[in-house]
Amino acid sequence: MGLIYKIALPLPLRRLFDYLPPPESTHPLSRGMRVKVPFGKRELIGIILGYSDTPSVPALQLKTISEIVDNEAFFPTSLCDFIEKVAQYYHCPIGEAAFTGTPLAIRQGKSCVKPIPHSPLIFQPSPLALNDHQATALQAICEKSDFSTFLLDGITGSGKTEVYLQATEFFLKQNKQILILVPEISLTGQTLERFIHRFGEGMMLYHSRLSPKKRHETWLKIRENQAAVIIGTRSALFLPFINLGLIVIYEEHDAAFKQQEGVRYSARDSGILRGKMMNCPVVLGSATPSFETLFNVKIAKYHSLSLPKRATNIQLPEVTLLDVRHKKLMGGLSTPLLKSIEEHCQHGQVLLFINRRGFSPTFMCYACHWMARCKHCDARLTYHPQKNALLCHHCGYQSRVPQGCPDCQAAELHPVGQGTQRIESVLQERFPALKMIRIDSDATRKKGELEKRLQAARNNEAPLLIGTQMLAKGHHFPHLSLVAIVDADGGLFSVDFRAVERMAQLIIQVAGRAGRVHQAGKVLIQSFYPEHPLLKMILQQDYGKFAEKLLLDRQQCSLPPYSHLALVRAYAKDQPLPQQLLEEARVALSASHHAISILGPVSAPMLKRQGKYHYQLLLQSPHRKCLHSALSYLTSFLETSKLSKRVRWSLDVDPLEMF
Ligand SMILES: [Zn+2]
């Protein structure tokens, strides 16, 4: 028996597949080469990841590689190693990890590699002098040419970006590749422009909205060891870097770094892993670091670099809480808020933040309390007046607005609660002459619309901006003098243990938009629970203290980062099946793995979604190793279970959403 190749194939199975070399091949094949192999009745493109002398299936069943796509290793060894580690950590199918974010042409085994002209790197020298804190941070990062994780902790406006820019410049001068990971490309705003301005041609983008051709080109350029600055979203981590010198993870607390489907990886955590494997420094930046990161600073796993001052010497905004208990509200807006909006619109710009799109989240009959609900989900329908429709934000179901109550035939139905569109229409009615710009996913669906609206907002073409969290992140509006948060209470009573952390981050991020260049800004926050201690702490703008307190709570409840979680989700059309499958898994696990706690199975917070019934099982352990061993057992149990043919299931290691 000769050498057997172990190949990663794009299949939802947690294993490599054995193949024999083609008879005509005289040289051994390398790890990282792409090959075409027969699989059932199909042919698939896979990547060689290993070798063996002994096959894992009877020798007679072994098939032969039908075509060798590359004449040398196409995926660099460091990428192959990274793929293996990601698959191990997340217990995901290795073939899926291997092709995460890989350009289509490469997955299809296209090999026509045109030589790419190397454009010489020209960049603008850093025009800005750093303050002491920035200089210390920059020095710490640049001194380290090997792996280390830094937290660059600084409030909005403290000059983090300039530190990134100068660190990038430093490593670029050493002919290294630099990866800047961002949560979402469209939300990076001016930061992106500053990078483009500084590095020009030497800057490349990598994200899912690029054309397939552009992605293919960038992938090949990186593999050619072209020194460059790459700004990309999650999948850019899987680029074939040869000579990575620095990884920056921009707004590291952002939940968008976690992929919620397919390979459910955290690009922040995997980014740190990649840095470790490539032996380069990793910088996590945030004004509101995640509790996990703060914990890692506390146990000295990460080094903290803080930028305590605003670089431009602007004062922090003045934050005021508006108690709206028993107050008369006009479409959710209190009288003092309306007055402030009117005042600030005369000479400044106002940002009104509400984290809900649409007109109103509920449509109901006051007579019998009937509510419009989705047919396919346990969810209420949101009223969208422009479409004259009720929409489900979970599955896209759309229904016409009923003429009267379907239950009691009352003539009138009422929208209840506020979304961005209702706030907009209330304000249009109140201030008919006022120009306003609304920014949410409904208003910006058309290509280019988001950029257009953001540009108009920056240019102060309208004094009033209304938006969801699309407006909260990264943008810089130089004329903003008032930021108002319409409803701050969202996270206070959620079942998700991370909800309060997220709420605080969002409030601080939104508030950080106020008064950035010309004057100190104002922040107004409406709340029905102004006495709530968490809200009070957020208002004192001491995020560090707030995090400390909440981390203590997490420790007492053994929640992350003091323990490790994995969530198994299962769903099917037949209601009892997913619960049955998870129950079988629980029984098997608790018999074999005593060191982990198993919670459930329970129904998901939204039991019925898109016509399917959802259940979940939570695994928890203070020891990562115990959890890993349980998950290896669990995935093979689920893959081979009879019921799993009728139930879809997925595994989420370190879940960020608990549903
Ligand atoms: Zn009714």
Ligand SMILES: [Zn+2]
């Ligand atoms: Zn629905």
